[in-house]
Amino acid sequence: DAKTTQPPSMDCAEGRAANLPCNHSTISGNEYVYWYRQIHSQGPQYIIHGLKNNETNEMASLIITEDRKSSTLILPHATLRDTAVYYCIVRVEQTGANNLFFGTGTRLTVIP
């Protein structure tokens, strides 16, 4: 699986968009980009995933560059409850092996 690189920490003002970058320069053609987050003392929570196209759901948007070597998770209007560690994961879609590798992630702090 491709390795990912994320900044260790970021701050964002409440109500503003939070843009969390992820570098995955060695990603291969059949690897998806996944984002999870972990709020303090809770289990990780799935946010969104994508392959090539940008994706949006009720939680966030995922922007993947055309060369797929990097992506950005966007929380359009960050709230204090979005303070968490955000993990960017790349993984091949295999029905027989769907384990995830969580790196160190980005600790996002939303500031009032």
Place this chain on the structure above:
Amino acid sequence: DAGVIQSPRHEVTEMGQEVTLRCKPISGHNSLFWYRQTMMRGLELLIYFNNNVPIDDSGMPEDRFSAKMPNASFSTLKIQPSEPRDSAVYFCASSLRGTGGYEQYFGPGTRLTVT
């Protein structure tokens, strides 16, 4: 939906004792995962099951750890004998294999303290 259920939520035990952690996955999910999280090592996959069958247990630290999934609605992670270095938060997660996604749903975790 009830979500993934884990018990106990907190466990304090003495070194050498047997510890059993329990997990009930989301109904209908056919993959189950056990993770361990510590400050030093982060979140590590220990073992996962597909259709109640262990697929990859390479993350199990040593023979003191064992996991079972006797049916689709229940799994256990056992540590015998426990050691202080086993202190961690243990998470169980489940997913629906074959959906093409890695949308794993995590339980609240069991915080284990071995003294």
